[in-house]
Amino acid sequence: MGDSQLGLYVKDFKVRTAIISWVWGAYLGDEGLQNGIRAKVASYLRHHVDSCMTKGKICGNYVNSIFAKKEAISAGYDEAIMLDTEGYVSEASGENIFIVRKGKIKTTPLTSVLPGITRSCVMQIATDMGYEVKEERFTRDELYIADEVFFTGTAAEVTPVREVDTRAIGQGKAGPVALGIQKKFFEVARGMHKEYADWLTYL
Numbered sequence: 001m002g003d004s005q006l007g008l009y010v011k012d013f014k015v016r017t018a019i020i021s022w023v024w025g026a027y028l029g030d031e032g033l034q035n036g037i038r039a040k041v042a043s044y045l046r047h048h049v050d051s052c053m054t055k056g057k058i059c060g061n062y063v064n065s066i067f068a069k070k071e072a073i074s075a076g077y078d079e080a081i082m083l084d085t086e087g088y089v090s091e092a093s094g095e096n097i098f099i100v101r102k103g104k105i106k107t108t109p110l111t112s113v114l115p116g117i118t119r120s121c122v123m124q125i126a127t128d129m130g131y132e133v134k135e136e137r138f139t140r141d142e143l144y145i146a147d148e149v150f151f152t153g154t155a156a157e158v159t160p161v162r163e164v165d166t167r168a169i170g171q172g173k174a175g176p177v178a179l180g181i182q183k184k185f186f187e188v189a190r191g192m193h194k195e196y197a198d199w200l201t202y203l
Contacts, residue, residue: 027155036162042068046090100148148175
């Protein structure tokens with residue numbers, strides 16, 4: 001937050017920071033964490049990389065995410081998946097996205113997505129578990145035929161996706177790769193793996 005003069009030329013703003021905390025359960029629900037959620041490919045597109053500073057958590061960047069999320073929930077889904085301006089999968093409304101195909105894990109490159117901390121942690125955890133992890137663009141049809149899909153994020157943690165656009169993903173339930181990574185992610189967050197101790201700050 002800040003204040004100065006009215007208008008679009010922002011200069012010499014005094015920045016004010018507020019920190020709040022409250023009890024918050026699983027962002028996409030406990031059932032979603034365990035069994036997977038239903039997602040819809042949104043009609044709203046993720047911002048083009050040159051449209052603004054897409055790597056920052058800037059409030060204005062979330063406007064199309066708000067529209068996409070509302071559209072998905074209004075249609076009976078739990079979350080929205082957004083494409084980029086060229087039609088490739090970008091990310092969810094507030095989460096990074098991963099797909100699993102034939103034991104290999106793929107996530108979208110950082111062209112127009114937020115460089116999530118959870119994303120990078122999960123990539124390292126998955127690599128340490130022996131999975132091949134690649135940053136590579138993929139299309140909507142690759143999403144549909146994936147063996148597994150899952151989201152990562154500070155709020156979403158590691159959430160499996162069981163259905164996209166009424167199409168069952170894999171067996172139509174949370175898959176073993178996502179659940180295995182999720183289990184280790186939660187263990188790491190609780191300090192159960194010394195090799196990741198430098199990731200944690202105790203309060």
